[in-house]
Amino acid sequence: MKDKATGKSYAKIIWFGEHSVVYEKPAIAIPIYSVDVVATIQRIPTGQQIHCRYFDGPISEMAENLRGVKTLITHLVSLFGAQRLAFDLDIQSKLPAERxxxxxxxxxxAIVRAFFDFFEVNLTRSQLLKLADIEEKITHGNPSGLDSATASSNMPIWFIRNKINEQIDFNLPTSSLVIADSGIKGKTSEAVSLVHDNLVDEPESSQPLIDELGKIAETARNALATTDDVLLGKLMTQSQRDLAQLGVSNHTLDTFCQVACDNHALGAKLTGSGLGGCVIALAKNQRDAQQISTALRKAGATQTWIQSFKNYQFSTG
Ligand code: MEV
Known part of the structure; x- marks a missing residue:
């Protein structure tokens, strides 16, 4: 056992396939290197069994909305038979919550990685995802697993629920995604329930949208293989229309997409569960990315990030 250990993970952006991924359609998602979470565990001589600095208190006093994280930590403590030890757990996150x-x-x-590093035990990828699922099931109800798969990856991934989780290579060295936070919170569990209810109440209008979102992800994978950024942009805009019809967009997200496209974006869409949160826009080059980012901030984005594809360590290209 170490005295101190850390675990790291990344923010994820779903490029194609949010919501339809819940229904076993494919999705493409990417980790955002500049927006990370670092968990640090340190032995302390005495005191609370686990004092969580991030939440500013002992885990027994964690708020109800953090029940998933609390359950995960409790599970890890018992997995390692560490009930009698005292720790300080610090979590530094650059991710805005519910966006x-x-x-x-x-x-x-990040927490699972920190625990395994602390106890010097090897962690397989499937073990990592299974453990993260303990938290995700409590927080989100019916998670596809895409968020954990991307947060734990160094590379863009192609994902089909319970079937495929593989890295994808593509060659778009000058392009980037601009990410803009609307500052509006959107709860994943609510958005997923909304889509579920629409599918039950109005299957004739909702099911074709889910099917189309899955087809768009497949077409996008081919467009990545042929480096067709114009088509990728169009597919993003088409996804946004479908997601809006599913009821998970809002006026601000629609406006951000329009602003991005008016400022040279090849396409734009919401990302993640919607009802708030972020929009992503595809920029052909660095100059366009800067212009889109500035325009989105002027339109009210609380934060923007630019993720260039050249930063990924692709094996080809
Ligand atoms: C949430 O980040 C993405 C959704 O597709 C839900 C999920 O995949 O579990 C909306």
């Missing part, structure tokens, strides 16, 4: 960037999954992944 579709996978804050809860990234927090869970």
């Amino acid at each position: 579709g960037m996978g804050s809860s999954a990234a927090t869970a992944i």
